[in-house]
Amino acid sequence: MAFTNELALRCDGLHRYLGQDDARVHVLKGVSFAARRGEVYAIVGPSGCGKSTLLYLLGLLDRPDGGEIEINGQLMSTSDDAARTAARCEHIGFVFQFHFLMLEFSALDNVMMPMRKLGRLSQQEMVERAHSLLSSVGLGDKTHRLGTQLSGGEQQRVAVARALANQPSIILADEPTGNLDVKNSGLVFDLLTRLAKENGQAVILVTHNPEIAARCDFTRPMRDGLFA
Amino acid sequence: MLMSLSCTVLGVGLFVLTQATTSGFEEFFIKTILGTDGAMRVEDKIQDTLRQMTAGGGSDFQISQRQGLKYIEGVEEPKLIINALKDFSNVSGAAPVLRGSVLVRADFKNESAQAFGISLEDHLKVSDLGRQIVQGDVATFREQPAGALMGRVLADRLQLSTGSTFILEAQGQRLRYTVSAIYETGVADIDKMRVYIHLSEARSLLKKPSGVSFVQVNLFEKDRAPQNALQMQEVLKHSAKPWQEREKSWLSTFRALRISSAITVSVFTLIAGLAMFNTLAMIVLEKTKDIAILRSMGYERRDITQIFLWQAGIVLTIGAVLGCIVGALSTLGVSYMPLPISGIFKTETFVVSWNAWHYVEAITTAALMVMIASVIPARRAARLEPGDIVRGTAQ
Numbered sequence: 001m002a003f004t005n006e007l008a009l010r011c012d013g014l015h016r017y018l019g020q021d022d023a024r025v026h027v028l029k030g031v032s033f034a035a036r037r038g039e040v041y042a043i044v045g046p047s048g049c050g051k052s053t054l055l056y057l058l059g060l061l062d063r064p065d066g067g068e069i070e071i072n073g074q075l076m077s078t079s080d081d082a083a084r085t086a087a088r089c090e091h092i093g094f095v096f097q098f099h100f101l102m103l104e105f106s107a108l109d110n111v112m113m114p115m116r117k118l119g120r121l122s123q124q125e126m127v128e129r130a131h132s133l134l135s136s137v138g139l140g141d142k143t144h145r146l147g148t149q150l151s152g153g154e155q156q157r158v159a160v161a162r163a164l165a166n167q168p169s170i171i172l173a174d175e176p177t178g179n180l181d182v183k184n185s186g187l188v189f190d191l192l193t194r195l196a197k198e199n200g201q202a203v204i205l206v207t208h209n210p211e212i213a214a215r216c217d218f219t220r221p222m223r224d225g226l227f228a
Numbered sequence: 229m230l231m232s233l234s235c236t237v238l239g240v241g242l243f244v245l246t247q248a249t250t251s252g253f254e255e256f257f258i259k260t261i262l263g264t265d266g267a268m269r270v271e272d273k274i275q276d277t278l279r280q281m282t283a284g285g286g287s288d289f290q291i292s293q294r295q296g297l298k299y300i301e302g303v304e305e306p307k308l309i310i311n312a313l314k315d316f317s318n319v320s321g322a323a324p325v326l327r328g329s330v331l332v333r334a335d336f337k338n339e340s341a342q343a344f345g346i347s348l349e350d351h352l353k354v355s356d357l358g359r360q361i362v363q364g365d366v367a368t369f370r371e372q373p374a375g376a377l378m379g380r381v382l383a384d385r386l387q388l389s390t391g392s393t394f395i396l397e398a399q400g401q402r403l404r405y406t407v408s409a410i411y412e413t414g415v416a417d418i419d420k421m422r423v424y425i426h427l428s429e430a431r432s433l434l435k436k437p438s439g440v441s442f443v444q445v446n447l448f449e450k451d452r453a454p455q456n457a458l459q460m461q462e463v464l465k466h467s468a469k470p471w472q473e474r475e476k477s478w479l480s481t482f483r484a485l486r487i488s489s490a491i492t493v494s495v496f497t498l499i500a501g502l503a504m505f506n507t508l509a510m511i512v513l514e515k516t517k518d519i520a521i522l523r524s525m526g527y528e529r530r531d532i533t534q535i536f537l538w539q540a541g542i543v544l545t546i547g548a549v550l551g552c553i554v555g556a557l558s559t560l561g562v563s564y565m566p567l568p569i570s571g572i573f574k575t576e577t578f579v580v581s582w583n584a585w586h587y588v589e590a591i592t593t594a595a596l597m598v599m600i601a602s603v604i605p606a607r608r609a610a611r612l613e614p615g616d617i618v619r620g621t622a623q
Contacts (some may be wrong), residue, residue: 061524062615082528089526096618100521114525162525174618 008072008091008169008202009035009058015066016053027053029225030067035202037169040193042213043206045222051206052174054222058204059092059172060084072169089117093163093201095192097175100159103147107134107158110147114165133161137191153184160192164199171196173205177212185212229507229539233547235500236594240551241558242496243590246489248559251581253573254482258450260573261475263356264413267453270309270322270460270468271442272299299467306440310350312464313445318456320446321353326427327441328434333395333402334386341382342421343396345430345440354446357411357424364390364409373426375408379419383410396423399435414574494593501597504543508536508605512612519609520617529610536609540602547598548591555590 016028027050035041043051056062058069060076069077071091076084093114101110111130115121121129134143137157139150147155156176163171176192177185189212196203205216213219221228275298303309306324313322326345331338348370352358358366362380368390369375376396378388388394392407405425412419431437445460445468447453453470460468472479512519519532563580 056615056618059524061520061618062613085523085526085528088524092524094524100517102518102521113522117526117531166526 006037006200007034008037009033009204010070011054011058011067011077013067014054014057014064014069016050016057016062017065018053027225028057028064031222031226032067033058033220033227035170035204037200037202038197039218040196040203040216041205042216042219043204043222044208044210044213044219045228047208049222050225051222055172055174055204055206058170059094060088089114090166091169093166093168093171095156095159095163095171095173095176095205097178101147101155101162106144106146107139107150107154107161108143110158111161111165114162118166120166129165130161133164134158136195137161138187153180153187156180156184156188157191160188160195164195164201167199167201169201171201171203171205173203175206175208177207177209185209189215229543232500232503232507232598233543233550235496235503236544236547236598237551237554239493239496239498239500239597240548240590240594241554242493243490243593244552244555244586245558245562246493247486247586247589248555248580248582249562249578250482250486250489251583251586252563252579254479254486255581256575256579257478257482257573258471258475260414261478262446262450262471263360264415264418265471265474266323266354266444267447267450267471268445268457268460268468269442269474270313270445270464270466271303272301272467273304274298274461274465274467275300302439302441303443303466304439306443309443309464309466313443313460316456316460318447318449318452320448321350322446323347323350323354323444324427324440325351325442325444326430326434326436326439328398328430328436330423330433331397332382332386332423333397334388334392336387337385339382339385341396341423343398343430343433344422344424345427345434346424347427351424351444354444360411360413361409362412364407366409369408369424372406372408374403374405374429375426376405377409377411377424378407379422380410380412381416381420382423383407385420396425396433398433401433401435403429403433405429412574414570416570490589490593494597497594497597500547500594501601504540504598505601505605508540508602509608511539512536512605512609515609516612516617519612520614523612523614524618532610532612533606536606537599537602540598540606544595544598548594551590551594552587555587 012032014028014031017024018027019025031054043054045051053062057064064077067077068075071087076087108127108130111133112126115126115129131140131143134140137160139154139157142150142154150158171192173192177188180188193203207213310322310324313319324347328343330341330343332341348366357377369377383389386394388407390407390409393404394407395402395404447456450471454472457468457470522532559580562578565578566576567578569575
């Protein structure tokens, strides 16, 4: 792929405090990290070490108290809400531990939601792309099922398809297999990494699962708010 | 959401219904009084009270002082006034009326009344008298020089019917008349007091060989009466009283009723607004996860606000449409309800007014209430930080 090995994401000296007053905790203590396209990164570590907090900062869902974040070479840590929102739409795809689908909508609608916001494709093109993505995650025959009519594994696969909808350069996954059985875990991980590599996307996932972490290109263990 | 929808439907429907009925009665009252006393009366002559003092000896020094207006009762030259009135483009007709107090003597009993001497053909152009006849006909009155048109209440009290004779006594003389027809305006004060006779007869009876009490005027555009009255007063030097001023107290009463009922039924739309606020606030709490997901996909704060406002808008639209249908159907139903009223007008059923503005006002009121109530939770939803929500849910 043309994008392979390009730097998709970089952060430097990230600090983040959570809580207030006496309950204020220094969660991230100057974390630096970089991710290239076509590579899969696993961030591992015990609960409370700051993995998810780092992921949300990298995904521009949260603001750091110190440090820099660059997405595709553009400094985002100090940008305003509109720019961060636009960057999320165009460059970042999320997969969460719980699928977070909109259950009142069909699988097709869920996958089309990011595309609708980006607005680059026509309605017909969006439908075709959503069909294609759902087929690639093995749900081509269940595109019109509501979220409630899908199993846990299927829901997570729809979430993967949704994360890939706008062809983002970065996929952030917060324990994407944490809520699935072994079979579905393997299936979802394989899907995520295969599709990301095919499309030249950087995948950063937070996991507790050592087997999943071992299959990633890079593993970055965290402890007490810093990479070990 | 159902509660909000129900209250919107009820609020819009009741708003339309109450406005239709109160406006209906008001419009019917106006139609009755315009059909009886016309849109305007030109009556007492205005006496010029401008006093001037000029210095003698060829000096230009002059003092002018205008004191309070003084009036000379009645119209001395009705023909001149009527001719002058014809120059006003909004005037559709003008008729002289000579009025005087009389005693009506019948076989059974006597009653005090007011004799209205009219020029029939002119009067029919400025009133609905022809359509107010309930017994006999106008043609008989036209043919009978000593004929009279008597109000229904007065005729009932005196036990008179068409063809009966009675005596009118005024200014020390008594003249006998025949009841040519009986009219009913529905206005009790008129139906029990007025006896219409020919103008020439009234001149003899009231010993008034010239002049009239007033000139009754009808207008093409009734709402322009106050402006026309001012112009006429200026040009004709006679007081001109528009119907809005003449019936001020009743019109104020109707207006107060209409506003009062609008305020009362607006409570329903207020409840609809509160229900909407409550519902949307609950939805914001329930859908924080979805809001976070949408924000993570790149949906902007304004997109989130719009989603909630759209929900409110959909409920409002459905509620307004259903409310208008309910309002229209209930207005139609009420218009058939028997409700015998007489006194200020006469009707046997509810009088309703079909006016598109009632629907516009109802929808506007509901829209204001519901949308104001929706903005707060919608903005609250937009302010949610996706990171906080996802972190709270995921951990």
